[in-house]
Structure formats: C-alpha cells, structure tokens
Amino acid sequence: MIEASGLTKRYGRTLAVDDLSFTVRPGRVTGFLGPNGAGKSTTMRLALGLDHPTSGAIHINGRPYRQLSHPLRAVGALLDPRWVHPNRSARAHLHWLAVAGGIPTSRIDEVLDLVGLSAVAGKRAGGYSLGMSQRLGIAAALLGDPEVLLFDEPANGLDPEGIHWIRTLLKNLAADGRTVFVSSHLLSEMANTADDLIVIGRGRLISQTTTAEFIERATKATVLVRTPQAERLRAVLTQQGCGVADQPDGALLVTGATGEQIGEAAAAHQVVLHELSPQRGSLEEAFMQLTGDAVEYAAQPAGAEDSDLLAAGR
Numbered sequence: 001m002i003e004a005s006g007l008t009k010r011y012g013r014t015l016a017v018d019d020l021s022f023t024v025r026p027g028r029v030t031g032f033l034g035p036n037g038a039g040k041s042t043t044m045r046l047a048l049g050l051d052h053p054t055s056g057a058i059h060i061n062g063r064p065y066r067q068l069s070h071p072l073r074a075v076g077a078l079l080d081p082r083w084v085h086p087n088r089s090a091r092a093h094l095h096w097l098a099v100a101g102g103i104p105t106s107r108i109d110e111v112l113d114l115v116g117l118s119a120v121a122g123k124r125a126g127g128y129s130l131g132m133s134q135r136l137g138i139a140a141a142l143l144g145d146p147e148v149l150l151f152d153e154p155a156n157g158l159d160p161e162g163i164h165w166i167r168t169l170l171k172n173l174a175a176d177g178r179t180v181f182v183s184s185h186l187l188s189e190m191a192n193t194a195d196d197l198i199v200i201g202r203g204r205l206i207s208q209t210t211t212a213e214f215i216e217r218a219t220k221a222t223v224l225v226r227t228p229q230a231e232r233l234r235a236v237l238t239q240q241g242c243g244v245a246d247q248p249d250g251a252l253l254v255t256g257a258t259g260e261q262i263g264e265a266a267a268a269h270q271v272v273l274h275e276l277s278p279q280r281g282s283l284e285e286a287f288m289q290l291t292g293d294a295v296e297y298a299a300q301p302a303g304a305e306d307s308d309l310l311a312a313g314r
C-alpha cells in the first residue's frame, strides 16, 4: 500500500507536487498518469526517500521509506534505467545490489530469467540498448521480491514485444497480491494494463478512479444520427433537452440521450432514420480533455512526436 497525504514539493518557484493525496492498493496495477512535467517522477522520488517533501507525506506500508526496516525487500523501483555502471555486467550489477541489500545471490539468476536477460548477463551494461537497460532495471527492482513496486515509464525504449511483456509482468505482479504503481504519460499504454488510474496535472490530483470509471466518465457519449427529416428530429430532440450538432455531411451528432432513446423518440414522431450509431470518444481525447489545462510543456506541432502532441493536449 502506498499512501500520499497532502504531499507537496517545491523547487524554488516551481511547485512540482501540489497537495497530492491518493492511495495505491495492493493486488492491482495502478497507473500514474499525467503530461510531461506533471510531477510523476518527483512523486516517485519522494516515495523512495530520494527527496524530502516540502510538506505532507508519502508512506509505504504505513511508514516513510527511510523508516522501513528492509527497504529493498519491501519496495522495488525502476526510476532511471541508465544509472548502472557502464563497465559492469548485468550479473555483476545485480550481485552488487544483492550483497548490499542482504538478498540471497541465488535470486540473481531467477530475476535475470524473469526479464529475459540470462543470455547477455555477462556483457557490459554500457553496451545495452535502452530496452535491455529497462529490463535490467526491472530485474533490480524485483531482486528483493518486494511487496511494493514503483516503475517510472517502464515501457520506454521497449519494442512492441517488450511492451506486451511488461504488461503481462505488471499484471502478474499484481495478481500475486503486490502493490504495483506505474507512471506513464500515455493513457493508451495504461488503459490496457492498469486497474486503477491516478491522474495528475501540474502537480495536482485530477482524478483517482478505476480505469473503467475513468473511461466511462471522461469519454462523452454521443450518437450519430442520419435522417431525411433532420429538422423535425432536431426539434423533437431539442425539446427533450438533448444537444444536437450538425455534421458537415448532413448527419446530426446528438448528446444527452442514448441511441435507444433517440430511436424511440423518432418512432413516436414518425421520423425515418437511416443511421443511428453510438460514438465513443477515444481514450486520448478523454485524457486530453482532463489534462489539457494542466500541461507544463506545450510541444511544437512541427516535427513533434505523437507522445509530445498527446502530452501537449493537442
């Protein structure tokens, strides 16, 4: 369990984390979402005792990180995959961590196997790709077989097969009863993996819900209607309090009623329908609607990557 209460971190004039309160429960994957610069990494660093809150607190299993008696066995974290000494092999790096953390060295081969690095475990980490470094970082996080796991953007640098692998791993870790807290600036990545979502923007909490509720609430349901009697239907629906917007091709986009309700209203007023199709906003739209005003860095459209465009709320 991870609990933040009134967590605040100020760097000079920047309020990186602003009065955040949330709970991350065991047995579930919790996605920690927000555009670039929202304060996700800062929150994770505060959780791991790598920085001090300006005010408020973040506790792991009821205590601040620094007061945990066996921190490596209680919490595993992947923050920056590139912090490994470049001349050290994956095996040597994990050996060093195991000895320092009082973890049996027999665990090294288990975690190397788990992350698929056994074949390259003797090679120097400086030659690893970003994806391999991510896997080594995840191996290090799992070394102490911890109950609580924090991963900062774990899919960074992974290819599609690697992304699928990390999704399955996160779900399995949660199914074991662990607390799994994973940051990402991409909602699409989290929507398939996370059971719960904590969404922040400019350091503040925007929403904490289950992923299903978030999607349901944030995507505004609309119904696309085609009829040769558009004016008549518009009058009927407007009278019932629906929103009706004209589409360039003559169709109507209706809000405030389900397809069923629109169909029944049309039948009651003898309006012929040619099409009645419920629309669902995309997850990215939902995320952008929620975080659009909370964007720290607005990317330039020219040459910007998709992820930057998303983060910039475009």
Ligand SMILES: Nc1ncnc2c1ncn2[C@@H]1O[C@H](COP(=O)(O)OP(=O)(O)OP(=O)(O)O)[C@@H](O)[C@H]1O
Binding pocket: 011, 014, 015, 016, 034, 035, 036, 037, 038, 039, 040, 041, 042, 043, 185, 296
């Ligand atoms: N050590 C620091 N000194 C000064 N400002 C900092 C420091 N660390 C973070 N910040 C600022 O705090 C804010 C939040 O940054 P943070 O890295 O936590 O966001 P993030 O959500 O993790 O973003 P990203 O997705 O880009 O990693 C940003 O404005 C950042 O510039």
